[in-house]
Amino acid sequence: xxxxxxxxxxxxxxxxxxxxxxxxxxxxxxxxxxxxxxxxxxxxxxxxxxxxxxxxxxxxxxxxxxxxxxxxxxxxxxxxxxxxxxxxxxxxxxxxxxxxxxxxxxxxxxxxxxxxxxxxxxxxxxxxxxxxxxxxxxxxxxxxxxxxxxxxxxxxxxxxxxxxxxxxxxxxxxxxxxxxxxxxxxxxxxxxxxxxxxxxxxxxxxxxxxxxxxxxxxxxxxxxxxxxxxxxxxxxxxxxxxxxxxxxxxxxxxxxxxxxxxxxxxxxxxxxxxxxxxxxxxxxxxxxxxxxxxxxxxxxxxxxxxxxxxxxxxxxxxxxxxxxxxxxxxxxxxxxxxxxxxxxxxxxxxxx
Numbered sequence: 001x002x003x004x005x006x007x008x009x010x011x012x013x014x015x016x017x018x019x020x021x022x023x024x025x026x027x028x029x030x031x032x033x034x035x036x037x038x039x040x041x042x043x044x045x046x047x048x049x050x051x052x053x054x055x056x057x058x059x060x061x062x063x064x065x066x067x068x069x070x071x072x073x074x075x076x077x078x079x080x081x082x083x084x085x086x087x088x089x090x091x092x093x094x095x096x097x098x099x100x101x102x103x104x105x106x107x108x109x110x111x112x113x114x115x116x117x118x119x120x121x122x123x124x125x126x127x128x129x130x131x132x133x134x135x136x137x138x139x140x141x142x143x144x145x146x147x148x149x150x151x152x153x154x155x156x157x158x159x160x161x162x163x164x165x166x167x168x169x170x171x172x173x174x175x176x177x178x179x180x181x182x183x184x185x186x187x188x189x190x191x192x193x194x195x196x197x198x199x200x201x202x203x204x205x206x207x208x209x210x211x212x213x214x215x216x217x218x219x220x221x222x223x224x225x226x227x228x229x230x231x232x233x234x235x236x237x238x239x240x241x242x243x244x245x246x247x248x249x250x251x252x253x254x255x256x257x258x259x260x261x262x263x264x265x266x267x268x269x270x271x272x273x274x275x276x277x278x279x280x281x282x283x284x285x286x287x288x289x290x291x292x293x294x295x296x297x298x299x300x301x302x303x304x305x306x307x308x309x310x311x312x313x314x315x316x317x318x319x320x321x322x323x324x325x326x327x328x329x330x331x332x333x334x335x336x337x338x339x340x341x342x343x344x345x346x347x348x349x350x351x352x
Contacts (some may be wrong), residue, residue, distance in 0.1 A: 010071050011064075013075060016042040022212045025216070034051070035052075057079075057086060061089055065089070068093045068094070069090075071094055077101065080126070080130070090161075097161075097167070099169070109288035110288040113232075114170075120152075121146050167219075167228050175209045177213075179212070181328055182329065186326050187248050188311050191249055197245075198260055203259075234294045251308070260339060260342065272330075
């Protein structure tokens with residue numbers, strides 16, 4: 001799957017935020033012709049060399065009518081009815097349709113091989129979710145607990161419109177430059193700052209983080225190969241939270257960061273919010289979300305760069321933002337207070 005094929009005409013629904021942005025770059029690097037379809041609200045000056053079609057999935061799809069592409073990638077598949085609408089319109093116009101889904105589709109994270117049971121929701125919840133207006137980077141959070149079930153229905157809607165022509169990619173934790181969540185960026189910035197760093201839970205806890213550029217490159221190669229079916233997409237095996245945080249140390253000068261590990265019990269007792277206040281930390285019973293393998297994707301050509309490279313490039317991108325306030329992570333004051341409490345807890349013993 002690594003060899004570059006003849007140029008492919010690719011329509012990307014979205015294409016200006018995080019994964020979508022990397023998909024455009026990967027497709028262009030492979031010599032493909034890209035068309036973007038979106039509302040034109042995010043980064044309208046990005047990719048001036050790319051054709052842009054303006055429209056709204058909830059209303060105006062006229063710009064897509066009468067056109068043909070070899071493949072389409074749906075980076076904004078959140079609402080089943082909207083996916084169905086676009087997919088049915090595009091069914092005669094494209095040979096291959098990719099849905100960027102999520103690992104959250106699974107009903108049970110511990111049983112989340114590609115054939116595992118999927119999350120569901122009732123008709124009332126579906127109607128309520130369908131009425132929500134997506135707003136770019138915050139979309140996943142708008143749907144709350146129904147996010148995974150909605151994504152599962154989006155997958156089904158695409159397959160119904162184009163049976164046998166759909167590639168479903170279910171990423172887990174995606175990291176790298178342009179990540180709007182700042183979850184990984186928090187650790188890159190915090191470790192670079194140095195000093196005592198409050199680290200959550202067990203150092204040996206598995207955290208499979210996938211660079212968005214590796215995901216995008218594999219997606220484009222899969223389109224070239226005509227790959228269809230369902231694939232989990234996670235980071236490389238063998239990565240622990242400790243090794244991930246160590247990869248965040250800047251080079252060539254090593255940070256003087258010293259990781260101070262706090263137990264789950266300590267953090268929970270003090271009301272620290274998993275995933276947002278201390279990114280990449282979830283309760284032990286939920287960590288299966290970050291552990292599930294992706295042997296099927298690797299067999300189909302998914303490859304990984306080093307986490308140190310991902311951290312370096314994320315740091316370089318973050319530096320261009322002029323010290324922007326992060327959307328995730330502890331404030332310096334909150335971390336200092338927790339570290340002080342942790343010191344007292346250690347002195348008091350026995351377990352922190």
